[in-house]
Amino acid sequence: MTNQYTVFRLPDKGSSLDALKSYKEPMPELDKHQVVVRICAVALNYRDIAIAEGTYPFPVKKSVIPCSDMCGVVHHAGSRVKSLKKGDKVISLFMQNALYGPCTDWHDGLGGPIDGVLQEYAVFPEHGLVKIPKEALMTDAEAASLVCTGVTTWNALYGNVPLKPGQTVLVLGTGGVSITALQIAKAAGANTIVTSSSDVKLKHVQRAYKPTHVINYKKCPDWEKEVLDFTGGHGADYIVETGGAGTIEKSLQCVAFGGIISVIGFLAACPADQRPDMAGLALAKGAVVRGIMVGNRQQLEEMVRFTVVNNIHLPVDKEFPFSDSGVMEAFQYMAQAGHVGKVCINFTHDLVPK
Ligand SMILES: NC(=O)c1ccc[n+]([C@@H]2O[C@H](COP(=O)([O-])OP(=O)(O)OC[C@H]3O[C@@H](n4cnc5c(N)ncnc54)[C@H](OP(=O)(O)O)[C@@H]3O)[C@@H](O)[C@H]2O)c1
Structure with a gap:
């Protein structure tokens, strides 16, 4: 991994989609209980548009890295991480500490009160990631769509x-x-x-x-x-x-x-x-x-199992490449509400828009 990687941020509580900009930033330090994930796909939610446009009714961190839903590959696992290893395919847990039972607050929701996943690499606690089984036939974008939409x-x-x-x-x-x-x-x-x-x-x-x-x-x-x-x-x-x-x-x-x-x-x-x-x-x-406040880790695991066993492919309408223009087009496409299902950003190859 190089020391610099690409990350998108909204400069303040957003006011328009144009405020979304990419930056090069140094990789954060990794603690022994944490996992570095190389992100392969991000799924957008209506919430991401509302946050960028400043209409989201819940607190948002200043200069936030937007988006909550990612699928990626474990790039490095800290020495105390037990359940994940390099190369595992994983998705994020929307509220990073909501493990079971009712969600009690919104304060650990990715891409709002805490930094999200619109970046090449991200660091998570082990419990903030759910593994996608090897036998799953879903694409990275379909897997990313499980994080908020799926569990909700x-x-x-x-x-x-x-x-x-x-x-x-x-x-x-x-x-x-x-x-x-x-x-x-x-x-x-x-x-x-x-x-x-x-x-x-x-x-x-x-x-x-x-x-x-x-x-x-x-x-x-x-x-x-x-x-x-x-x-x-x-x-x-x-x-x-x-x-x-x-x-x-x-x-x-x-x-x-x-x-x-x-x-x-x-x-x-x-x-x-x-x-x-x-x-x-x-x-x-x-x-x-x-x-409904999205869902917890137990529900996300149940949803992953249900979709894998029944070979359900979440409804991805369109994927855009992870580039300045691709990200902006994805947000604009979602904001125009012409889509049916999910709008996603793909990091792994250059996509010809459908
Ligand atoms: N509480 C939670 O945990 C949670 C989790 C996920 C999403 N959400 C919320 O759920 C909503 C949907 O999210 P999403 O990601 O599915 O959004 P989305 O993909 O942008 O879907 C929006 C669609 O809703 C329909 N719509 C718009 N205005 C409507 C109206 N007045 N009556 C009925 N349908 C209308 C439109 O479909 P047509 O053009 O076909 O009518 C529109 O394309 C958002 O408000 C989002 O913030 C909440």
Whole structure:
């Protein structure tokens, strides 16, 4: 390894994507319990755009190295590291100290309150990495997509009362979280419904991921009624709620009695004076409204096992090369929201954009 390596940083709490710049920095010192990883792929999340644009509602470190999700290869393991060795393929744990049980704070989330993974090499504690088994057929970008999106969807469907075959799962929109949840739910034998703003995206989703039913929420603003109709009045047993304040009322109207709404995203705004009576609506359905904070190491390991055993390839829409222009194009592409699934950055070879 040379003494200098490339790292991207946002100069302060971001205000625009243009603020993202690359630097050459010296390699940090390695402690005997730590592992140096050569990064091969990074998966972007909506959070990374929100952090760069300064709209993320949680604390962000000054001059942060953005992004949380990486897949890489162990370059060097400290003398006290037991479970990993040089050459192992690994992914990062989003909240570096969330090992099991409920996550108790956001303060150790990569690429926000602490430095993230948009860099050639990164140093992690041993417990902050999860090994990808040798038999896994997934690409580096697909593996990186497990870190936030993968574990979040696993937490939504298995972190409380586990999903059963035959139940209905509703996912809102066609971003990374929603399409990954669709893939898991399908593999688990669920009835699946996807909403989107775009017929073109829905056509692609139908062809590539084969949900049971799709709804264009722009053309059908009463999409909650369509969910109830399609399920014969039963409603959705699980809702992967990526919209937030602007969609939660409709989600509560179309959730099944006793169903689970996983509150994950904040994509759809709602003026404070128009916010619904959440308590009344949840009570009327006997529903669980459960906030999701990504997931812990145990859940990430479960998700890795599930995807490997079922040969699930997380939905990578497009990969960009790790270069000044490639990184900027990846962020812009993600911000334009034309993607279906995940947008990734690949460090290992020059890619011709699809
Ligand atoms: N709580 C957590 O632990 C956690 C973890 C991961 C992500 N998140 C959050 O979950 C949300 C989704 O993340 P992501 O990475 O999947 O984002 P993403 O890939 O950028 O997906 C965004 C997609 O959501 C859809 N969308 C946008 N506005 C919508 C609206 N008003 N109603 C319904 N759908 C809408 C759009 O799809 P269409 O064009 O098809 O409509 C859009 O392409 C973000 O808010 C993110 O911060 C939270």
